[in-house]
């Protein structure tokens with residue numbers, strides 16, 4: 001049941017889950033399947049029910065930043081992005097980031113999972129082992145417009161029996177066929193890939209989204225909604241966990257089998273106990289923050305915030321890894337672009353009415369129907385000085401997403417241009433080398449740079465932590481983005497675009513290394529895929545925060561199940577991998 005008042009809770013549950021987000025709600029559903037388990041979810045945000053912006057796919061990007069559904073973080077000035085700061089959204093509502101994200105839904109390269117298995121020494125994280133959770137997780141449904149999807153995906157790679165509805169794009173975009181035609185003309189550089197769910201991500205493919213019947217699928221309106229009536233499951237909203245409570249020692253290790261929470265800085269604190277486990281699923285920012293507030297982290301950092309160290313785990317909050325994103329826009333002829341839906345309230349209102357009446361039209365879609373994963377050429381000069389950071393030879397160095405509108409991390413849509421409208425091809429860096437783990441795994445790297453970090457601003461649990469993404473500190477990362485931009489210019493020089501593309505917008509027109517670097521510094525942002533701040537690592541090594549069974553190292557009673565445990569950012573938008581991780585974690589906990 002959904003609870004609003006801590007007074008309605010029991011004092012003890014078998015499992016207390018911190019965070020009703022993407023992973024947390026999978027666990028809530030799976031652990032409460034066994035009627036003998038009592039389960040509590042504590043979520044800082046409110047309910048997702050009835051919020052249109054959380055349902056309409058095209059409105060997804062308006063759910064954040066700086067809204068009721070967002071933690072409203074801002075990154076610290078980014079040293080390699082001209083000192084810029086920018087908003088850093090995270091969902092603060094049931095469903096967490098799955099309620100506010102952009103719904104791109106896939107699972108990464110088989111080589112990401114195999115690398116995770118190698119890195120942790122645990123073969124059950126390998127692709128061959130993990131891919132079976134796709135069947136439990138997804139329910140592939142027809143797209144909103146019911147178009148013929150032959151050749152747009154491989155049905156045998158998918159499940160129609162899982163929990164979360166997902167589909168191909170439900171509204172055809174003017175640029176789709178031009179993109180497909182370009183993959184034929186430039187097949188060696190930009191091959192078409194029928195379905196990256198095979199584990200081979202290379203090439204350009206149709207987007208699969210967490211959308212069913214034209215509506216967003218989040219963990220809240222799927223996994224959680226389906227089981228909300230269970231008597232052994234309580235979900236308390238507006239409950240911010242302020243720390244894990246040290247409940248004693250067990251086998252020489254500190255035990256944290258209780259959590260403290262409050263509904264705001266002025267609210268009374270409540271403590272609730274777990275007989276089996278506390279499961280931290282507060283996400284890649286919330287989880288390290290809660291650990292640090294609980295005296296679990298780097299001793300020097302904790303003491304600088306007047307927090308007594310109970311468990312010295314220096315990796316907490318370190319190794320934050322992200323996909324750096326560069327939105328590149330081109331001016332194009334005509335008015336095929338969806339810019340008008342952003343500019344013209346009457347056009348947006350008509351599209352919303354259509355969505356409300358029939359769940360059809362442009363609002364069933366995110367405005368991006370194709371994307372792809374690509375590699376640097378094998379003879380790229382950077383490999384003479386830097387090792388290849390990709391997960392393997394069929395994993396990517398960069399990703400492209402084609403959007404049929406003007407997209408920018410920060411700038412508003414420009415006013416209509418008399419010559420036409422805009423399209424955007426976002427380039428995103430996969431496998432950034434600017435992070436700590438890179439130096440651990442590849443000690444031969446020549447210029448290992450400090451990665452991103454999440455650390456406390458103070459010991460006040462209601463003060464936002466400091467988030468430094470540490471983007472683009474390494475020459476490898478800058479090299480990839482320069483080459484990605486040059487590759488995209490080749491893409492749009494192909495014949496399918498000659499009657500359409502007019503010119504690149506702004507600094508994108510430059511070509512010299514220095515010009516492209518300056519352009520990237522001025523425009524780059526991220527795609528909100530933080531991982532690594534509570535990294536999984538082999539049980540016996542000092543670095544890392546959880547063992548391969550996701551148990552907090554050096555402690556008893558705590559598991560971490562969310563995107564923070566991925567030691568590196570995969571060839572994927574991170575919700576899909578997080579769902580598979582959570583399904584796997586539920587099996588580990590229930591031992592089935």
Ligand SMILES: Cc1cc2nc3c(=O)[nH]c(=O)nc-3n(C[C@H](O)[C@H](O)[C@H](O)COP(=O)(O)OP(=O)(O)OC[C@H]3O[C@@H](n4cnc5c(N)ncnc54)[C@H](O)[C@@H]3O)c2cc1C
Pocket residue numbers: 018019020021022023024042043044045064089090091092093094095096097098100101102103104105106239240241242281282283284286287290527528529530561562563564572573574575576578
């Ligand atoms: C704007 C945006 C766009 C994105 N687009 C995509 C996309 O298109 N495709 C994709 O695959 N991924 C996307 N992502 C990333 C993806 O959504 C996340 O990687 C994934 O959802 C993370 O899941 P999680 O369980 O780790 O954390 P979350 O889903 O963020 O869940 C954490 C939960 O814990 C709660 N919480 C945190 N701290 C506390 C506390 N102290 N007490 C109680 N509760 C707490 C939060 O409120 C939240 O509900 C996007 C993310 C954002 C923000």
